[in-house]
Amino acid sequence: MSLSYRLDATTHVAIIGAGWVGASCAFALLSKGTAGRVTLTDMDEQKCQGQVLDLEDGGGKIEVATMEEAGRADVIIITAGRAQKPGETRMDLVKANAGIMREIIEKMKPIKETAKIIVVSNPCDALTFVAQECAGLPPGQVFGSGTVLDSWRLRVALSKKVRVHHSSITLYVLGEHGDSQFPVPSLANIGGVPFMKASLPEPIDLEQMSRDSAGKAYDIIAKKGHTAFGVAQAVEIIVDVILNNKKKVLPVSIRVPGRACCLSLPSVVGIHGVERVLDNVVDYFDEKEKERYNNSLVRMEEAIASIQPIAEWDPIPPNTPYTP
Secondary structure, three states: OOOOOOOOOOOEEEEEOOOHHHHHHHHHHHHHOOOOEEEEEOOOHHHHHHHHHHHHHHOOOEEEOOHHHHOOOOEEEEOOOOOOOOOOOHHHHHHHHHHHHHHHHHHHOOOOOOOEEEEOOOOHHHHHHHHHHHHOOOHHHEEEOOOHHHHHHHHHHHHHHHOOOHHHEEOOEEEOOOOOOEEOHHHOEEOOEEHHHOOOOOOOOHHHHHHHHHOHHHHHHHHHOOOOHHHHHHHHHHHHHHHOOOOEEEEEEEEOOOOOOEEEEEEEEEOOEEEEEOHHHHHHOOHHHHHHHHHHHHHHHHHHHHHOOHHHOOOOOOOOOOOO
């Protein structure tokens, strides 16, 4: 498989939105040296310039870009949108931020044919669906950051209980990046030992840990007004996996084949973006997990229907290949 379209010298990662999340994503990418060139774009040009002046002090290559320049990047990270307010659910943001997403996509056109778009703006799943409809790219090239951070949070919390490093734990949080997300203990393992059969140093209430993990964003927002650092690190991981063609399985937000919504399922991510969705994992869910998965599907389809009637969307049939 040829990877000739990847730039040999400089990979361009564009970030739309120079607020807390966008600037933190830029900082994470520059600190790790993930991309050869990072650009920031924002309607508030003065703020955007200020962020770039601050970020360039680390020596990385970062510049202000126009919307058109951002549309020619190898990877485009969209963080712009109205902020989530204390006490507000992600679903409250759907209608306002859907309009913003459409405007962003249109202003970037013509978008580079091989570009990968990562939607970070909330509500992530609904806005990923909108971006897919507007961008004119294959479905695997437009996806959301999904529950990558949520899964990471839960693994880190569990690692403290079982006293092993979180990298030795496989545990996904799937579904909505929001209130209906759910852990999948039936697919989890610790050092290769199935979670349900593992010898643990203390009793683990994974359901309660998952609820605490899911509510962490609301707790952070209530205390400091926004979240930024965790999601920025999650985005850096996704970008690194794309640019280095790692073929890593990540729970990113993708279009569910045959359904009019996006949500997080384990997906193989590489240079083409989402190259394969492991949607057959649903066959291995226990009854409770299947019920929660279906609940997430219904919630996300209701969110899409609140933006535009479902009948007006073009569904992606089951078994649609994600790799171009």
